[in-house]
Amino acid sequence: MTFSAQPWLTTGAAGLGRGWRRDLARDAVALGVVTLGYFTLFLLTRDVPLVEIVQATLRNSVSLALVATLMRPWVRRVLKLKPAVQTAMHAMLALGFSLVWLWVLTVVGALLGAPSVMRFEVNPFLVGPAAEWQMFQGLFVYGLLACLIALEQRPARGGVIVLTAEEAEGEARFLMREGEDIRPLAVGRLVAVRGADDYSELVTLDGNRLVQTRLAEFERMLDPARFVRVHRSAIVNLDRMVRAEPAGGGRLLIHLEAGPPVHASRAGAKALKDRTL
Numbered sequence: 425m426t427f428s429a430q431p432w433l434t435t436g437a438a439g440l441g442r443g444w445r446r447d448l449a450r451d452a453v454a455l456g457v458v459t460l461g462y463f464t465l466f467l468l469t470r471d472v473p474l475v476e477i478v479q480a481t482l483r484n485s486v487s488l489a490l491v492a493t494l495m496r497p498w499v500r501r502v503l504k505l506k507p508a509v510q511t512a513m514h515a516m517l518a519l520g521f522s523l524v525w526l527w528v529l530t531v532v533g534a535l536l537g538a539p540s541v542m543r544f545e546v547n548p549f550l551v552g553p554a555a556e557w558q559m560f561q562g563l564f565v566y567g568l569l570a571c572l573i574a575l576e577q578r579p580a581r582g583g584v585i586v587l588t589a590e591e592a593e594g595e596a597r598f599l600m601r602e603g604e605d606i607r608p609l610a611v612g613r614l615v616a617v618r619g620a621d622d623y624s625e626l627v628t629l630d631g632n633r634l635v636q637t638r639l640a641e642f643e644r645m646l647d648p649a650r651f652v653r654v655h656r657s658a659i660v661n662l663d664r665m666v667r668a669e670p671a672g673g674g675r676l677l678i679h680l681e682a683g684p685p686v687h688a689s690r691a692g693a694k695a696l697k698d699r700t701l
Contacts, residue, residue, distance in 0.1 A: 458485050462481045491524050495517065503570075503574055517566065521565070526562065609630075613629045614628055615660070615682045616680055618658050618686075619659075623635065629681065639659065646659065650663055654688035655689045662699075664680050665681075676688040
């Protein structure tokens with residue numbers, strides 16, 4: 425049995441939690457750098473009271489943070505498309521990002537300058553060349569944001585990497601690198617594989633692992649005599665199945681030695697029943 429090299433992003437729920445905290449910390453640092461940059465720029469170029477410089481800094485950094493947070497999931501979806509489609513979609517999103525940022529910037533400015541959050545008036549303060557410069561700035565920032573998100577979605581260098589699979593006493597094993605160590609993982613300890621878009625979650629007797637490999641690729645590589653695709657998003661190891669119970673409509677609920685039960689579709693249930701003695 426031969427497995428091609430694939431990157432492993434995290435190890436189990438703890439790894440996912442660390443990844444979420446890492447992303448949050450990275451965003452906080454980026455926002456801090458942007459805020460400091462705006463403050464320094466306004467301090468050097470504007471001969472106005474300090475309170476107005478602080479207001480201008482907050483207006484720009486807060487509005488940018490809001491729009492970037494809103495745009496992030498859309499950029500992630502676009503990055504999964506084909507390159508030709510990505511180009512057109514990025515052009516549309518960049519224009520939308522610039523327009524929305526300009527609008528949010530105006531609203532945030534009205535809120536910061538109002539005596540009360542319940543009583544404020546929104547008036548355009550960027551007109552002519554200033555508005556054109558803001559639109560150009562939005563296009564540039566969107567390009568930078570898209571590049572950063574693309575880098576976020578790359579597999580981490582320090583993650584677990586499947587090197588190969590070898591036969592050891594009749595059992596296929598993964599050889600994986602965890603930092604500087606190389607550790608084996610017996611394929612027989614793989615309980616199920618759950619798929620979602622370009623990723624798959626491996627459910628093992630020792631915990632879960634998220635990998636950037638499609639479920640269809642695992643279906644092609646795993647032994648069909650032991651591993652059955654019971655749903656468009658799930659493959660189960662028959663050796664690790666405890667029992668299957670009816671779930672209505674010709675479907676089954678499969679209980680495994682580890683992880684939550686797996687729902688089998690009608691086609692998956694039929695595939696299992698066809699193997700019944």
